Amino acid sequence: MRELTEQELVEEGERLGRSLPPRSVLLFQGELGAGKTTLVQAIARGLGVRAPATSPTYALVHHYDGRRGPVYHLDCYRLKREDEAADLDWETLLRDGDALLIEWPERAGAWVPAPTTRFRLSHLDDPSRRGLEVE
Numbered sequence: 001m002r003e004l005t006e007q008e009l010v011e012e013g014e015r016l017g018r019s020l021p022p023r024s025v026l027l028f029q030g031e032l033g034a035g036k037t038t039l040v041q042a043i044a045r046g047l048g049v050r051a052p053a054t055s056p057t058y059a060l061v062h063h064y065d066g067r068r069g070p071v072y073h074l075d076c077y078r079l080k081r082e083d084e085a086a087d088l089d090w091e092t093l094l095r096d097g098d099a100l101l102i103e104w105p106e107r108a109g110a111w112v113p114a115p116t117t118r119f120r121l122s123h124l125d126d127p128s129r130r131g132l133e134v135e
Contacts, residue, residue, distance in 0.1 A: 017046015
């Protein structure tokens with residue numbers, strides 16, 4: 001596990017977004033406030049998204065225009081049951097999206113496509129730093 005400041009997390013995310021292969025599926029796991037949305041926002045900027053990427057907690061899916069195509073940001077936190085994820089048009093998201101950035105993927109269960117990368121973020125004793133594991 002790497003320990004990063006918020007600024008380092010942002011820089012890492014932007015760098016990753018600039019080099020991300022098309023059709024990437026990224027999963028973001030961690031406790032509330034661990035930095036998932038911060039990392040997603042940075043990756044989206046690296047993908048050329050100009051609009052501020054906000055947490056789609058209430059809409060479940062936000063669509064952004066990236067430099068190569070659509071970037072989809074999903075937040076599955078609100079899902080109460082795995083089968084609620086069936087209503088998310090996964091086939092279209094995967095077919096049309098340049099990148100699929102999914103927070104709280106464990107709540108969508110088997111509906112979540114196989115990831116190209118999984119990020120686990122965590123709080124540390126030092127509140128100015130976050131733990132980051134990448135698989």
